[in-house]
Amino acid sequence: MQGDDAELTAAVRAAQDGDETAFRTVYRAVHPRLLGYVRTLVGDGDAEDITSEAWLQIARDLARFSGDADRFRGWAARIARNRALDHIRMRGRRPAIGGDETELEGRASEADTADQALEALGTGRALGLVAQLPHDQAEAVVLRVVLGLDAKSAAAVLGKRPGAVRTAAHRGLRRLADLLDAGNEAEQGVLDGIPLQRESRRGTARSAGVTDSGAPTQKDM
Structure with a gap:
């Protein structure tokens, strides 16, 4: 495990124990990248709000999370993606998927x-x-x-x-x-x-x- 990942893993575990400073460390480490991911899904206009909603769910469900830094980033990305897709469905829009998925095989x-x-x-x-x-x-x-x-x-x-x-x-x-x-x-x-x-x-x-x-x-x- 690389140094940055080890620090993030430790911060996630401390945040699970209720350490608010550790949660802020997790947020600062992951939020900019998570926001960039949400922007690829919904564009700039709604990305901030959707990412904020994702963080509310992350904070709420953090105690049930289990894993290291890489698993945490993946877990957070899944939450953000689900929020973004819910938003797209509510707006009656779909992501502009390019090409048939079978061509990626x-x-x-x-x-x-x-x-x-x-x-x-x-x-x-x-x-x-x-x-x-x-x-x-x-x-x-x-x-x-x-x-x-x-x-x-x-x-x-x-x-x-x-x-x-x-x-x-x-x-x-x-x-x-x-x-x-x-x-x-x-x-x-x-x-x-x-x-x-x-x-x-x-x-x-x-x-x-x-x-x-x-x-x-x-x-x-």
């Missing part, structure tokens, strides 16, 4: 796609691009990379097989890499034009009345 890459994505997902811009992925891929990427669940725990949240989750995450991360590359190329194109724009503005400033006389003054002579 293929063999996943043997590489650990979560490790490959950590650096790319370290920026807010990359996290924003997750919303452009097919819904099943977005969920898999956020659960695996942002919430840090292993494939088995993520599969339990989604009600799928671990292999299907690994495949969805792998495909999502490949698509995310393409989106990042396209964004970097567009950004570079904008930056390439900046020097000319600045030079143009300098020339405009001189022609707009800025005194720049080349005649020698009495002090220069």
Whole structure:
């Protein structure tokens, strides 16, 4: 167990014994990632309220939870997901699932796609691009990379097989890499034009009345 997970496990167990400071530690460690996951389900507008509702249930049911940090993150994600899906059903909307789930049955890459994505997902811009992925891929990427669940725990949240989750995450991360590359190329194109724009503005400033006389003054002579 890694250091951060060991600390979270200890905090969860202390919170179960009624330690309010420990519960705040758990909340600070998990909430930002849990909120990011809910945003992939319902968008920005309702994510805060739904995540708050999930935390109310987490606090209420915490005494019945059993497990370590990874199991806790998966348990919290299942609660948040159920809240989000209830909200979607009440609004008469459905998640925009991309493609038939059967196409995820293929063999996943043997590489650990979560490790490959950590650096790319370290920026807010990359996290924003997750919303452009097919819904099943977005969920898999956020659960695996942002919430840090292993494939088995993520599969339990989604009600799928671990292999299907690994495949969805792998495909999502490949698509995310393409989106990042396209964004970097567009950004570079904008930056390439900046020097000319600045030079143009300098020339405009001189022609707009800025005194720049080349005649020698009495002090220069």
